[in-house]
Amino acid sequence: MLCKRIIPCLDVKDGRVVKGTNFINLVDAGSPVELAARYSNEGADELVFLDITASAEKRKTLVNLVKDVAREIRIPFTVGGGISELKDIEVLLKSGADKVSLNTSIVKNPELITQASKQFGCQAVVAAIDVKLVENTYKIFIKGGSEETELEGFSWCENVTNLGAGEILLTSMDRDGTKFGYDIEFLKELTSLVTVPVIASGGAGKKEDFLDAFQKADVDACLAASLFHFNILPIKELKEYLNNNGINVRL
Amino acid sequence: MIAIIDYVAGNVASVANAVNTINTDYKITCNEIDLLNASKIIFPGVGEASSAMKKLHKLNLYSMLRICKKPLLGICLGMQLMAEYSKEGKVMGLGLFRGSTEMFDNTVTKVPHMGWNSIDIKKESKLLDGIKSGEKFYFANSYYLPLNDCTTSVTNHQIDFSASIENGNLFGVQFHPEKSGEAGLKILKNFIEL
Numbered sequence: 001m002l003c004k005r006i007i008p009c010l011d012v013k014d015g016r017v018v019k020g021t022n023f024i025n026l027v028d029a030g031s032p033v034e035l036a037a038r039y040s041n042e043g044a045d046e047l048v049f050l051d052i053t054a055s056a057e058k059r060k061t062l063v064n065l066v067k068d069v070a071r072e073i074r075i076p077f078t079v080g081g082g083i084s085e086l087k088d089i090e091v092l093l094k095s096g097a098d099k100v101s102l103n104t105s106i107v108k109n110p111e112l113i114t115q116a117s118k119q120f121g122c123q124a125v126v127a128a129i130d131v132k133l134v135e136n137t138y139k140i141f142i143k144g145g146s147e148e149t150e151l152e153g154f155s156w157c158e159n160v161t162n163l164g165a166g167e168i169l170l171t172s173m174d175r176d177g178t179k180f181g182y183d184i185e186f187l188k189e190l191t192s193l194v195t196v197p198v199i200a201s202g203g204a205g206k207k208e209d210f211l212d213a214f215q216k217a218d219v220d221a222c223l224a225a226s227l228f229h230f231n232i233l234p235i236k237e238l239k240e241y242l243n244n245n246g247i248n249v250r251l
Numbered sequence: 252m253i254a255i256i257d258y259v260a261g262n263v264a265s266v267a268n269a270v271n272t273i274n275t276d277y278k279i280t281c282n283e284i285d286l287l288n289a290s291k292i293i294f295p296g297v298g299e300a301s302s303a304m305k306k307l308h309k310l311n312l313y314s315m316l317r318i319c320k321k322p323l324l325g326i327c328l329g330m331q332l333m334a335e336y337s338k339e340g341k342v343m344g345l346g347l348f349r350g351s352t353e354m355f356d357n358t359v360t361k362v363p364h365m366g367w368n369s370i371d372i373k374k375e376s377k378l379l380d381g382i383k384s385g386e387k388f389y390f391a392n393s394y395y396l397p398l399n400d401c402t403t404s405v406t407n408h409q410i411d412f413s414a415s416i417e418n419g420n421l422f423g424v425q426f427h428p429e430k431s432g433e434a435g436l437k438i439l440k441n442f443i444e445l
Contacts, residue, residue, distance in 0.1 A: 001368070001369075001407065002364065002365075002366050002367070002368045002390075002408060003366055003367040003368065003387065004366075005366050005367070040432075045366065045367055046366075067264075070264055070265055070268055071268050074269060074429065074430060074431070074432050074433075074435060074436065075389070075430060075431075075432060076389055076391075076427070076430045093262070094263070094264060095264055096262070096264040096265045096268065098262065098265070098391070098430065118299060118302075119298070119299075119302075120297065120298055121297050121298040121299060121328075122363060122393065123297065123363045123365060123391035123392070123393070124297065124298075166363050166365070166391075166393075167363075167365060195357040195358075195360075195361055195362055196361065196362065196363070197361050197363070197365050197366070220361065220365070220366065221366070250367045250387045
């Protein structure tokens with residue numbers, strides 16, 4: 001049986017991992033390769049690198065990062081953050097990334113999902129979707145959550161899978177950073193709606209939150225950042241807890 | 252020299268990185284001469300079957316791979332293309348193994364089959380030497396090869412399918428050994444040190 005996955009997310013700026021809250025008070029947290037190796041040894045099933053570099057050098061640093069990580073790490077990883085062209089995707093996958101996550105670019109150009117999925121296979125195309133409750137409707141936000149769109153949450157999720165996305169990385173902006181737990185209600189409806197794997201993101205604060213997401217919302221993977229970065233919850237301990245509670249994980 | 256065939260966009264770099272930790276005498280290539288000079292060939296692949304087959308024909312590698320008697324390891328799509336037919340893109344494969352790839356039914360299970368899953372060893376296998384049933388590997392596939400006489404290990408995702416196949420010098424794995432930690436490296440090592 002397929003294992004449920006635990007995925008640490010690393011924010012990267014100018015080729016270094018940074019820690020902070022809501023992209024503010026960024027602190028250098030070391031080299032992506034070293035942290036990735038640590039997580040890999042601790043039992044992470046996959047890694048996500050989110051590039052928040054704003055400079056013109058962005059493309060080059062991201063490709064170098066992917067090459068460095070791929071050279072050292074033997075688990076799959078996804079890169080995201082400002083990827084908007086097929087050419088960029090090709091370079092990143094050829095450099096050793098397994099998947100790319102696309103967010104703002106697919107809202108602006110949904111056709112990109114289909115093109116990327118045709119060219120590289122749907123397993124390489126992750127639709128990263130940021131939702132926030134606005135007047136009782138889940139709305140899609142882009143540009144790192146700074147811009148509201150007209151799109152409704154569930155219909156956009158269905159749409160990206162119809163267009164060819166192989167996986168959905170769903171971040172609840174209402175929960176992100178709160179440690180109140182994942183948005184179980186949204187995720188539960190989402191997993192009954194789409195047939196691609198769903199990664200839950202935003203709100204993890206304790207072990208029980210992960211168990212809830214797997215048990216109640218039937219998600220395929222849970223993503224977290226600060227909980228793992230600051231070693232509040234070691235991955236090994238989390239996975240043993242999940243295993244003891246009947247969740248099939250890779251120990 | 253171990254040749255790693257570079258014919259579609261995708262994970263050639265990861266395969267090369269993993270091979271490099273075992274044996275540095277390898278070459279990433281799509282050149283027929285290189286393949287003829289190689290002692291073993293790794294045939295990776297992610298992406299879509301029909302465009303991958305088109306690329307193989309274009310590079311003039313189709314017949315060469317069909318008749319060459321060297322140890323050949325197909326990974327993921329590479330393994331699927333070693334079969335007779337692929338329902339993905341409705342295309343003829345290399346015909347090195349019997350059978351045709353099928354798509355997982357997304358009305359009964361999640362597609363793609365993505366993540367770590369365990370294998371159940373069914374047959375003695377040179378490739379799986381030192382690997383035990385229950386060992387987990389990383390998969391990312393929407394299509395699968397049903398069980399056949401050459402199936403050496405099985406994985407379940409709503410249905411049992413071939414996780415690995417083997418017949419003489421011909422080997423295939425549906426999972427990604429280059430992304431499956433130590434167990435994956437062991438499998439690559441078994442192939443390289445055949």
